[in-house]
Amino acid sequence: DEQELLAQFESTIGHHDRIEPRDWMPDGYRRTVVRQVAQHAHSEIIGMQPEGNWITRAPSLRRKATLLAKVQDEAGHGLYLYSACETLGVSRNELTEMLINGKQKYSSIFNYPTLSYADVGVIGWLVDGAAICNQVPLCRTSYGPYGRAMIRVCKEESFHQRQGYELLATMMRGTDEQRAMVQESVDRFWWPALMMFGPPDDDSPNTAQSMAWGIKRNTNDDLRQRMVDMTVPQANALGVTLPDPDLRWNEEREAHDFGQPDWDEFKDVISGNGPCNAQRIEHRRRAWEDGAWVREAATAFAARSAGVADQ
Numbered sequence: 001d002e003q004e005l006l007a008q009f010e011s012t013i014g015h016h017d018r019i020e021p022r023d024w025m026p027d028g029y030r031r032t033v034v035r036q037v038a039q040h041a042h043s044e045i046i047g048m049q050p051e052g053n054w055i056t057r058a059p060s061l062r063r064k065a066t067l068l069a070k071v072q073d074e075a076g077h078g079l080y081l082y083s084a085c086e087t088l089g090v091s092r093n094e095l096t097e098m099l100i101n102g103k104q105k106y107s108s109i110f111n112y113p114t115l116s117y118a119d120v121g122v123i124g125w126l127v128d129g130a131a132i133c134n135q136v137p138l139c140r141t142s143y144g145p146y147g148r149a150m151i152r153v154c155k156e157e158s159f160h161q162r163q164g165y166e167l168l169a170t171m172m173r174g175t176d177e178q179r180a181m182v183q184e185s186v187d188r189f190w191w192p193a194l195m196m197f198g199p200p201d202d203d204s205p206n207t208a209q210s211m212a213w214g215i216k217r218n219t220n221d222d223l224r225q226r227m228v229d230m231t232v233p234q235a236n237a238l239g240v241t242l243p244d245p246d247l248r249w250n251e252e253r254e255a256h257d258f259g260q261p262d263w264d265e266f267k268d269v270i271s272g273n274g275p276c277n278a279q280r281i282e283h284r285r286r287a288w289e290d291g292a293w294v295r296e297a298a299t300a301f302a303a304r305s306a307g308v309a310d311q
């Protein structure tokens with residue numbers, strides 16, 4: 001009965017074992033995993049747009065090939081994550097509809113424009129850097145298909161992060177104008193990158209329950225702190241300044257003190273009013289509509305092939 005199933009579920013969670021698709025789970029657990037994994041998948045897919053904007057304008061063949069590969073990886077991550085979500089009984093079509101209708105979210109960071117080529121490097125360095133901080137612990141998330149997807153995704157994100165850092169290191173060895181481009185981009189992306197970890201812990205409605213269920217392994221503020229501590233030495237090595245006058249090493253805590261992002265701006269962006277929200281969704285809607293004939297043809301072909309197999 002239900003009581004027994006719940007006890008079994010809680011024992012699995014208590015032992016840090018995985019919940020698998022056919023296991024019994026509380027409705028709230030299922031809803032929360034679907035919400036988080038769907039948002040994650042949507043972020044990968046929408047996240048192709050800001051960098052995709054620079055593919056035709058990459059400064060060399062090598063940079064173009066690298067950027068193409070990275071953006072393709074993001075499509076792959078999105079597809080794994082949609083598959084992980086489908087194990088919980090929602091289809092990719094339904095998920096895409098919920099993205100386009102605004103019923104599900106995607107990461108705030110992809111609602112900012114990419115204004116210069118340095119943004120490609122800064123997204124790799126800071127945005128993929130933040131993604132790694134957030135996702136490495138998710139390899140141990142309690143939902144099996146999500147955790148296993150994260151293992152491969154994290155390996156690819158590490159390549160993306162190095163790619164961004166190497167691009168910036170090259171620009172920083174270039175002209176004064178190139179160094180200024182990098183700094184200007186860091187100034188625009190630093191605070192939005194810190195917002196990726198979500199609202200402060202005392203304003204995060206989902207953290208306590210998601211941690212109790214082992215869906216999240218760390219709080220938002222904990223991971224944000226890790227990101228700052230990881231990034232400061234890299235910024236020094238690059239020779240860029242992080243735009244935070246309150247940023248300093250705290251001997252006692254053995255961690256950096258830092259300022260707060262503008263949380264009103266964050267709320268605006270996640271309610272659909274960021275600089276590029278409308279453009280991102282419009283682009284996705286158009287791609288979805290333009291692809292309808294491919295889905296129809298694939299479905300018709302699959303049905304015909306199945307018919308042939310039956311004969």
Ligand code: FAQ
Pocket residue numbers: 035036039040041043044047048074105106107108109123127128131134195196197198199203204205206207210216220270
């Ligand atoms: N953006 O109670 P919490 C990538 C929402 S990396 C938008 O703290 P939770 C790789 C939250 O959903 C980016 N919304 O929520 C890449 C909730 O709203 P809801 C993707 C946000 O879930 C790199 C409300 O605020 N990574 O794509 C954000 O416990 C380069 C209250 O917040 C992931 O998705 C935000 N930043 O914690 C691709 C990682 N923060 O749903 C291309 C997995 C919060 O109740 C290029 N996700 N909200 O309406 C997570 O770890 C968690 O879901 C958090 C949020 C930490 C994002």
